[in-house]
Amino acid sequence: xxxxxxSKIVAKWAYEAQTDTxxxxxxxxxxxxxxxxxxxxxxxxxxxxxxRIRRKVVSVFIELAQNIIxxxxxxxxxxRVDKVGLILFQESPESFxxxxxxxxxxxxxxxxxxxxxxxxxxxxxxxxxxxxxxxxNTDNELSKGAGIGLVKVALTSQNPIEMxxxxxxxxxxxxxxxxxxxx
Numbered sequence: 563x564x565x566x567x568x569s570k571i572v573a574k575w576a577y578e579a580q581t582d583t584x585x586x587x588x589x590x591x592x593x594x595x596x597x598x599x600x601x602x603x604x605x606x607x608x609x610x611x612x613x614r615i616r617r618k619v620v621s622v623f624i625e626l627a628q629n630i631i632x633x634x635x636x637x638x639x640x641x642r643v644d645k646v647g648l649i650l651f652q653e654s655p656e657s658f659x660x661x662x663x664x665x666x667x668x669x670x671x672x673x674x675x676x677x678x679x680x681x682x683x684x685x686x687x688x689x690x691x692x693x694x695x696x697x698x699n700t701d702n703e704l705s706k707g708a709g710i711g712l713v714k715v716a717l718t719s720q721n722p723i724e725m726x727x728x729x730x731x732x733x734x735x736x737x738x739x740x741x742x743x744x745x
Contacts (some may be wrong), residue, residue: 583652583659592644593630601627601649608651609658615743618718619651619658622741625711626662634664635734648738657745663738671727671735677709682722689717719743 586608589601602620609616630647638644648663666674684692693713716723724740 583654586651586653587649588651589649591646592638592640593627593634593647593649594644595631598624598627598631605651612745615658615745618743619660621718622715622743623649623651623660625715626660626739626741629711629739630662630664633666633670635667636665658743659740660743661738661740663736665730665734666727666737668733668735671737674725674737675727677712678723678725681712681716684716686717686720689713693717715741 587601587604589597602624605620605623606616609619627647627649631645634645634647636646638646646664648661650659650661650663652659652661680692681689693710696709696713712723719741721742721744724742726738726740728736728738730736
């Protein structure tokens with residue numbers, strides 16, 4: 563039941579993402595630390611001419627890819643260990659866009675939505691204060707630092723974080739986060 567629905571969501575997401583931007587690379591499959599290292603190097607190469615953007619994009623990429631490893635509700639059918647996710651890196655004339663997607667358990671959605679709304683509601687100083695608050699209060703069982711990581715993403719990109727959640731199955735949804743980097 564979930565598989566055909568997921569395919570439609572992924573196809574729609576990929577198509578919409580490509581309509582007004584150039585796709586520099588995309589990936590769907592198992593995400594592990596070796597892949598993160600390889601794709602980080604690819605990003606460094608793609609952005610070799612702009613050190614400021616390269617630093618920001620690579621930092622955010624690593625943070626969001628680690629979130630896939632920590633939180634994806636889908637594991638690789640090959641080794642049942644690696645988590646599965648989607649990665650899309652695009653360019654438009656005025657910006658770069660980094661999107662990551664993965665399955666999440668329904669119980670995580672409310673926390674994710676609350677954090678995104680809160681993070682996007684802060685200015686830079688508010689984000690810094692909120693980050694300190696999260697560092698001091700890391701008791702949340704669902705958090706392996708994700709709240710702190712998303713604050714870091716917002717501070718680094720200097721843009722609001724876009725989030726989309728599509729319900730696919732009774733207990734799972736597809737979670738997409740998109741970050742914009744101004745050139």
